[in-house]
Amino acid sequence: MAHAPHRRRPGSAHAETYIGVGDQFSQLSVEDDDLSRPLIDGRSVDLSDSDSDDNFKLLVGYNFNANWGLELSFYQLEISNSDEVVLSATEEEEWDASVEGNHFALAPVYTHEVSDKFGVRATAGIVYGDYDVEQSHS
Numbered sequence: 613m614a615h616a617p618h619r620r621r622p623g624s625a626h627a628e629t630y631i632g633v634g635d636q637f638s639q640l641s642v643e644d645d646d647l648s649r650p651l652i653d654g655r656s657v658d659l660s661d662s663d664s665d666d667n668f669k670l671l672v673g674y675n676f677n678a679n680w681g682l683e684l685s686f687y688q689l690e691i692s693n694s695d696e697v698v699l700s701a702t703e704e705e706e707w708d709a710s711v712e713g714n715h716f717a718l719a720p721v722y723t724h725e726v727s728d729k730f731g732v733r734a735t736a737g738i739v740y741g742d743y744d745v746e747q748s749h750s
Contacts (some may be wrong), residue, residue: 628675636669638689651710653749657695659707673721681721683735689713706750713743 649656671685692710699705717738726732 627715629674630675632671634669634671636667636687636719637713638667638687650745650747650749651731652707652709655707655749657693657697657707657747660684675723679723681723683717683719683721683737685719687715687717689715706748708746708748708750710746711743712746715742716740 649658667687667689669685669687671683673681673683675681689711690710692708694706694708696704696706717737717739719735721733721735724732
């Protein structure tokens with residue numbers, strides 16, 4: 613993820629809050645059989661392929677000291693597909709399906725300042741996802 617929270621001086625020990633925006637590379641795959649190949653008005657639309665994409669991410673964090681902090685972030689993912697049949701030069705039929713997910717993540721962050729201009733961050737946390745499944749036939 614590309615973001616730059618406020619840069620601390622090496623050895624500074626004061627607490628601070630920061631906000632950020634970033635670009636995160638993510639991959640979404642639908643593994644549930646009923647969701648990966650939904651049946652829409654008698655026609656199956658394939659959502660079984662995974663989708664990789666760069667995603668916009670918002671975050672807010674709090675540094676407890678020079679090394680430890682906590683971040684709360686939000687990002688969205690989507691996978692979609694459609695199937696179209698041309699009935700005539702002026703008429704077509706289309707089946708669409710998509711799965712959209714809103715994700716909230718909470719993670720502790722460890723930062724180690726290697727030099728004045730370079731630091732290493734390590735983070736691992738929990739993610740809550742809320743998914744919407746949409747289907748249409750026109």
